Amino acid sequence: MLLEEADDIIKKTLPHKRYVHTLGVVETARQLARRNGVDEETAAFAAMLHDYAKYRDMEEMRTLARELGQLELLDYDDELLHAPIGAELVKRELGVKDTVIYQAIANHTTGAPDMPLLDQVIFVADAIEPNRTYPGVETLREIADADLTDAVIATLAHTIQFLCKKQTVIFPLTIETYNAFVTAKRKGTVL
Numbered sequence: 001m002l003l004e005e006a007d008d009i010i011k012k013t014l015p016h017k018r019y020v021h022t023l024g025v026v027e028t029a030r031q032l033a034r035r036n037g038v039d040e041e042t043a044a045f046a047a048m049l050h051d052y053a054k055y056r057d058m059e060e061m062r063t064l065a066r067e068l069g070q071l072e073l074l075d076y077d078d079e080l081l082h083a084p085i086g087a088e089l090v091k092r093e094l095g096v097k098d099t100v101i102y103q104a105i106a107n108h109t110t111g112a113p114d115m116p117l118l119d120q121v122i123f124v125a126d127a128i129e130p131n132r133t134y135p136g137v138e139t140l141r142e143i144a145d146a147d148l149t150d151a152v153i154a155t156l157a158h159t160i161q162f163l164c165k166k167q168t169v170i171f172p173l174t175i176e177t178y179n180a181f182v183t184a185k186r187k188g189t190v191l
């Protein structure tokens with residue numbers, strides 16, 4: 001599938017505001033990819049499809065999560081489902097079988113301890129694309145300009161703090177990802 005075809009599908013699938021957000025993620029992902037040695041077109045393609053399932057019926061996604069054995073997801077915020085289940089739907093419905101794209105979509109909300117550079121690019125781009133306006137986003141953009149690993153850590157820290165303030169449960173993978181990246185940073189190993 002070409003990027004233009006994915007664009008057409010996303011334009012038809014998502015509400016206008018979410019489509020605009022998606023285009024912002026595509027643009028930011030391109031910039032981060034160029035700066036961090038990630039294939040720009042792959043990043044643009046994953047970014048275009050990352051929120052494919054954002055507005056899908058929750059029961060449908062819960063059913064699919066059960067079918068895939070991803071039962072832990074069902075105990076946490078429904079908001080989490082659109083990433084891993086979206087990756088599966090992109091594969092099943094759009095025929096995108098590339099595991100690299102699958103993973104980048106699946107990891108875009110929680111992150112993953114071993115996520116490769118492409119996934120890091122999509123994860124950070126989703127948080128800092130130009131249409132994002134939450135307090136602290138400017139700082140995250142500055143960090144992302146300087147260092148991708150630092151941006152992953154700062155984005156996770158921001159998310160965890162936000163969830164703590166709301167006293168919302170935190171998906172364990174998000175904490176595991178934070179720990180993995182902070183540890184790697186401290187040891188000087190690159191993830």
Ligand SMILES: [Fe+2]
Pocket residue numbers: 050051054082083108109
């Ligand atoms: Fe998303």
Ligand SMILES: [Fe+2]
Pocket residue numbers: 021025050051126
């Ligand atoms: Fe998004």
